[in-house]
Amino acid sequence: AQSVAQPEDQVNVAEGNPLTVKCTYSVSGNPYLFWYVQYPNRGLQFLLKYITGDNLVKGSYGFEAEFNKSQTSFHLKKPSALVSDSALYFCAVRGPLGGYQKVTFGTGTKLQVIP
Amino acid sequence: GAGVSQSPRYKVAKRGQDVALRCDPISGHVSLFWYQQALGQGPEFLTYFQNEAQLDKSGLPSDRFFAERPEGSVSTLKIQRTQQEDSAVYLCASSLGQGGSEQYFGPGTRLTVT
Numbered sequence: 001a002q003s004v005a006q007p008e009d010q011v012n013v014a015e016g017n018p019l020t021v022k023c024t025y026s027v028s029g030n031p032y033l034f035w036y037v038q039y040p041n042r043g044l045q046f047l048l049k050y051i052t053g054d055n056l057v058k059g060s061y062g063f064e065a066e067f068n069k070s071q072t073s074f075h076l077k078k079p080s081a082l083v084s085d086s087a088l089y090f091c092a093v094r095g096p097l098g099g100y101q102k103v104t105f106g107t108g109t110k111l112q113v114i115p
Numbered sequence: 116g117a118g119v120s121q122s123p124r125y126k127v128a129k130r131g132q133d134v135a136l137r138c139d140p141i142s143g144h145v146s147l148f149w150y151q152q153a154l155g156q157g158p159e160f161l162t163y164f165q166n167e168a169q170l171d172k173s174g175l176p177s178d179r180f181f182a183e184r185p186e187g188s189v190s191t192l193k194i195q196r197t198q199q200e201d202s203a204v205y206l207c208a209s210s211l212g213q214g215g216s217e218q219y220f221g222p223g224t225r226l227t228v229t
Contacts, residue, residue: 051215
């Protein structure tokens with residue numbers, strides 16, 4: 001069975017500082033990996049995904065994530081945090097390749113950017 | 116363009132009532148997913164459609180839950196004889212295909228069972 005772990009319930013970072021939101025996964029074979037963001041009273045929005053190729057993927061709003069196969073991680077990063085980045089972030093995994101694969105979400109990490 | 120829409124946005128039901136939640140996916144999206152999200156938690160998979168075919172319903176918590184997508188577009192999630200533990204936000208998502216296709220989520224329906 002596949003699984004996703006987001007070890008931090010909440011991450012606090014000062015505005016302008018770099019941020020990292022951690023995600024590790026477990027799946028047989030090569031995965032598809034996703035990050036979604038949820039603002040209060042809003043649906044989840046897609047940020048970025050890793051399918052294959054370059055381990056560093058760039059997405060919306062200046063976010064990027066690094067796929068590390070040996071550490072089975074897909075941490076979300078941003079060089080300079082904005083107050084408007086404060087939201088709930090979900091990592092998701094889908095795999096292995098081929099056929100139908102269920103998407104499994106992590107429990108979410110609340111990001112609080114402090115002015 | 117239009118995104119995924121869900122109705123109603125809020126639903127209050129008395130225990131034992133039946134409810135029907137509607138999802139309008141993005142036009143042309145083959146895949147449609149239903150999730151249940153408890154407060155402060157990640158979405159939990161309920162069921163998956165590819166066009167009109169329900170390929171996976173392993174996440175439906177009981178036989179009181181039923182989903183359909185008869186023409187491969189609009190989908191309805193029905194909950195019969197609602198219980199208090201059914202209170203949650205129900206999310207619908209659609210995607211263009213499988214695999215690496217990202218999902219587009221609706222705003223959700225918040226169901227409260229009293």
